[in-house]
Amino acid sequence: MMAAIKAEFRKLLTVRSTYILTGFVILLVIFVAFYPEGWRLQGPQLHDPMTLTNDITGALNVLVFGAVIAMLLMTHEYRYNTIMYTLTSSRSRSRILWAKFVTVSVYALLLTTTLAVLSPLMSYVGVHASGHSLAPQTIDYGSIIWRALFYGWAYIMSAYVLAALIRNQIGAIVALFVIPTVEQLLSILFKHASVYLPYIALNAVTQQPSPQQGVISHGRAAAVFGVYLIVGWIVAWVLFLRRDAN
Amino acid sequence: MIKAEHLGKKYRKKVAVDDITFTAATGKVTGFLGPNGAGKSTTMRLMLGLDNGAGVTTYDGKLLREYVRPSHVVGILLEAKAFHPTRLARRHLTVLADAGNIPKQRVDEVLDIVGLTSEAKKKPGKFSLGMSQRLGIAAAILGKPKYLILDEPANGLDPEGIAWLRDFLKDYARQGNAVFISSHLLDEMSQMADDVVVIGKGKLIANTSMKELITGNSRSSVFVRSSNLSALEKAIKKGSLVYEKSDGGFKVTGTTTDKVGKLAFDAGAPVLELANRNASLEDVFLELTEGAEEFRTKNGGGKS
Numbered sequence: 001m002m003a004a005i006k007a008e009f010r011k012l013l014t015v016r017s018t019y020i021l022t023g024f025v026i027l028l029v030i031f032v033a034f035y036p037e038g039w040r041l042q043g044p045q046l047h048d049p050m051t052l053t054n055d056i057t058g059a060l061n062v063l064v065f066g067a068v069i070a071m072l073l074m075t076h077e078y079r080y081n082t083i084m085y086t087l088t089s090s091r092s093r094s095r096i097l098w099a100k101f102v103t104v105s106v107y108a109l110l111l112t113t114t115l116a117v118l119s120p121l122m123s124y125v126g127v128h129a130s131g132h133s134l135a136p137q138t139i140d141y142g143s144i145i146w147r148a149l150f151y152g153w154a155y156i157m158s159a160y161v162l163a164a165l166i167r168n169q170i171g172a173i174v175a176l177f178v179i180p181t182v183e184q185l186l187s188i189l190f191k192h193a194s195v196y197l198p199y200i201a202l203n204a205v206t207q208q209p210s211p212q213q214g215v216i217s218h219g220r221a222a223a224v225f226g227v228y229l230i231v232g233w234i235v236a237w238v239l240f241l242r243r244d245a246n
Numbered sequence: 247m248i249k250a251e252h253l254g255k256k257y258r259k260k261v262a263v264d265d266i267t268f269t270a271a272t273g274k275v276t277g278f279l280g281p282n283g284a285g286k287s288t289t290m291r292l293m294l295g296l297d298n299g300a301g302v303t304t305y306d307g308k309l310l311r312e313y314v315r316p317s318h319v320v321g322i323l324l325e326a327k328a329f330h331p332t333r334l335a336r337r338h339l340t341v342l343a344d345a346g347n348i349p350k351q352r353v354d355e356v357l358d359i360v361g362l363t364s365e366a367k368k369k370p371g372k373f374s375l376g377m378s379q380r381l382g383i384a385a386a387i388l389g390k391p392k393y394l395i396l397d398e399p400a401n402g403l404d405p406e407g408i409a410w411l412r413d414f415l416k417d418y419a420r421q422g423n424a425v426f427i428s429s430h431l432l433d434e435m436s437q438m439a440d441d442v443v444v445i446g447k448g449k450l451i452a453n454t455s456m457k458e459l460i461t462g463n464s465r466s467s468v469f470v471r472s473s474n475l476s477a478l479e480k481a482i483k484k485g486s487l488v489y490e491k492s493d494g495g496f497k498v499t500g501t502t503t504d505k506v507g508k509l510a511f512d513a514g515a516p517v518l519e520l521a522n523r524n525a526s527l528e529d530v531f532l533e534l535t536e537g538a539e540e541f542r543t544k545n546g547g548g549k550s
Contacts, residue, residue, distance in 0.1 A: 080327075082329060
């Protein structure tokens with residue numbers, strides 16, 4: 001298992017896309033947090049005790065690029081047919097899937113932590129660099145830490161599960177964008193029950209959904225998305241064991 | 247020994263591989279022949295557990311998944327361009343080494359063996375087909391496996407590369423390993439393979455030694471020429487042999503030079519020339535796979 005995990009990390013760290021997309025995400029968060037969310041912050045926003053908390057949850061929106069990296073870890077195997085080497089190097093297909101799971105989890109948590117630290121920090125620096133100061137901030141550390149980490153991990157993991165199910169690179173990336181869009185359309189139909197749709201539930205872990213989509217606690221929202229993730233993971237696992245490797 | 251038993255694979259209603267059983271012995275190169283679409287690649291994938299289908303393949307009596315380190319048992323090359331195009335050649339092999347618990351220094355060794363040391367830090371996406379094949383061969387031998395399963399490894403190699411591959415694989419087999427290799431280069435295969443497995447339309451046609459395959463073929467014959475052709479012809483007729491006039495002598499099929507020589511001697515016909523005329527592997531292949539081609543040119547594409 002350790003050999004498989006090591007190989008997966010090396011795969012992740014030896015392709016350009018990992019560095020390009022991760023670098024882009026970090027630079028984007030630094031810029032947005034420092035300039036529009038820091039330097040240019042004015043008026044009532046400076047007096048909002050939740051500004052830094054909102055910076056953290058806001059920064060998580062760019063995790064879509066991290067999700068794409070997780071997808072590439074799986075879909076590159078099929079696109080470039082390296083899956084045949086991967087599968088014949090291990091005694092069991094399950095080990096390979098779990099090795100990728102561990103790799104994606106570590107990457108997701110590291111990226112989420114980096115963004116969650118950088119965003120409020122750069123915002124704070126930006127505000128002070130412009131000669132202003134923020135009102136005393138109310139930060140519920142326990143809550144924001146688990147919610148940010150869960151959101152980052154679960155969102156990137158959902159992308160990995162989609163990639164394992166679809167296997168086609170373009171198809172998987174399109175699905176990652178299309179599913180949340182379809183959910184927004186479905187929310188017109190489901191109204192208050194919309195918070196039980198997967199990505200609306202996941203968003204509710206960090207931000208309250210619009211009142212029309214229903215009300216749900218952060219913990220319950222995490223549980224709802226967790227159930228979707230587990231079901232998706234089980235289906236992906238079974239298919240990974242049964243499908244031909246091409 | 248590789249023992250593939252009752253391999254089978256269906257795609258909806260189409261049978262790609264139909265109950266194929268064969269062996270590939272250690273110490274030998276086993277050629278795997280068949281027309282396009284015969285099911286060679288699918289068979290190889292089934293042997294490795296990459297495709298789900300019927301049958302089992304054992305390596306020294308054990309399934310591949312029963313080995314703790316499968317990379318040390320079987321090395322594969324199923325597709326030349328099976329690599330991430332921007333992951334450097336050396337890193338590509340390092341990933342495989344990590345996955346197979348293979349020491350890093352082996353990466354440099356195999357790069358040296360296949361002659362890619364100078365290209366180690368280049369992106370394989372820019373490699374020619376021949377260089378890609380060499381990288382694939384390097385990947386296959388990375389774990390010093392006892393078994394090599396190679397699908398068309400000579401494709402794209404230049405003559406020097408093909409000669410190198412032939413010598414390398416024969417040598418690899420001689421060290422007590424088994425090489426199972428498919429190729430469309432029949433001339434090359436006839437020089438390289440000790441045994442041969444022939445399939446057509448997903449079915450096994452032959453699993454025998456290369457020598458038997460060629461000498462046992464109807465196109466193999468004995469050529470004999472004499473200064474007394476009439477006496478020789480009578481003797482051949484008397485011996486109930488099938489023959490035809492050819493090149494100022496007789497082409498006799500289904501016999502040996504010993505028999506024909508004795509007949510001529512007994513008949514008092516002085517022999518000027520007596521030789522085996524074996525069919526080429528191409529002749530045998532075309533004869534064996536006649537009607538088993540998935541794709542056929544308008545005029546048949548084969549020799550008459």
